[in-house]
Amino acid sequence: GQQLNQSPQSMFIQEGEDVSMNCTSSSIFNTWLWYKQEPGEGPVLLIALYKAGELTSNGRLTAQFGITRKDSFLNISASIPSDVGIYFCAGTKSSGGSNYKLTFGKGTLLTVNP
Amino acid sequence: EAGVVQSPRYKIIEKKQPVAFWCNPISGHNTLYWYLQNLGQGPELLIRYENEEAVDDSQLPKDRFSAERLKGVDSTLKIQPAELGDSAVYLCASSHDTGELFFGEGSRLTVL
Numbered sequence: 695g696q697q698l699n700q701s702p703q704s705m706f707i708q709e710g711e712d713v714s715m716n717c718t719s720s721s722i723f724n725t726w727l728w729y730k731q732e733p734g735e736g737p738v739l740l741i742a743l744y745k746a747g748e749l750t751s752n753g754r755l756t757a758q759f760g761i762t763r764k765d766s767f768l769n770i771s772a773s774i775p776s777d778v779g780i781y782f783c784a785g786t787k788s789s790g791g792s793n794y795k796l797t798f799g800k801g802t803l804l805t806v807n808p
Numbered sequence: 809e810a811g812v813v814q815s816p817r818y819k820i821i822e823k824k825q826p827v828a829f830w831c832n833p834i835s836g837h838n839t840l841y842w843y844l845q846n847l848g849q850g851p852e853l854l855i856r857y858e859n860e861e862a863v864d865d866s867q868l869p870k871d872r873f874s875a876e877r878l879k880g881v882d883s884t885l886k887i888q889p890a891e892l893g894d895s896a897v898y899l900c901a902s903s904h905d906t907g908e909l910f911f912g913e914g915s916r917l918t919v920l
Contacts, residue, residue, distance in 0.1 A: 727908065735913055735914070
């Protein structure tokens with residue numbers, strides 16, 4: 695089946711540092727989504743990307759849809775302790791309408807040291 | 809606006825027992841999904857509904873798992889009988905025409 699390679703698997707950083715994580719696929723995706731999951735909770739949608747080359751920000755978060763449509767990255771600037779959690783990328787080959795078979799990466803565990 | 813609601817949040821059962829999970833999607837969302845999340849992994853799709861129709865259940869282990877969404881709103885996921893390997897988090901999600909999935913808090917199953 696479809697595979698998304700997400701890296702790094704984990705990161706341990708100091709408060710205030712910037713963070714970058716990425717996701718790659720062997721096949722083309724039409725939609726990329728980034729989610730954050732905290733312990734005991736469901737994933738929460740952070741950013742949605744629908745066009746190749748698209749760069750979208752949500753506060754201190756910025757994500758880009760790669761031009762090749764096979765990758766995406768997420769940056770977090772000036773990290774704070776509440777950024778701790780697991781960040782998942784997800785992609786689908788459908789365009790428009792409801793997402794069909796959204797495939798998730800294995801996640802990046804982020805730890806922020808105050 | 810209320811989010812996706814799931815219950816129970818936690819369930820502990822012995823193997824071979826049945827278990828059921830319930831999901832109420834966001835109002836107006838016609839698409840409902842059940843995902844399985846194992847520890848340290850991303851969610852994996854079990855079944856997707858468009859209104860009351862199951863349009864993708866290819867990943868649902870049909871020998872022991874079943875799901876229904878009779879009136880196109882709430883949905884139930886059942887496991888009978890449960891096995892040790894079924895211990896995981898069962899996530900429900902819903903979406904509308906934007907295609908963005910919104911997840912519930914999940915139902916955590918432990919099979920002893």
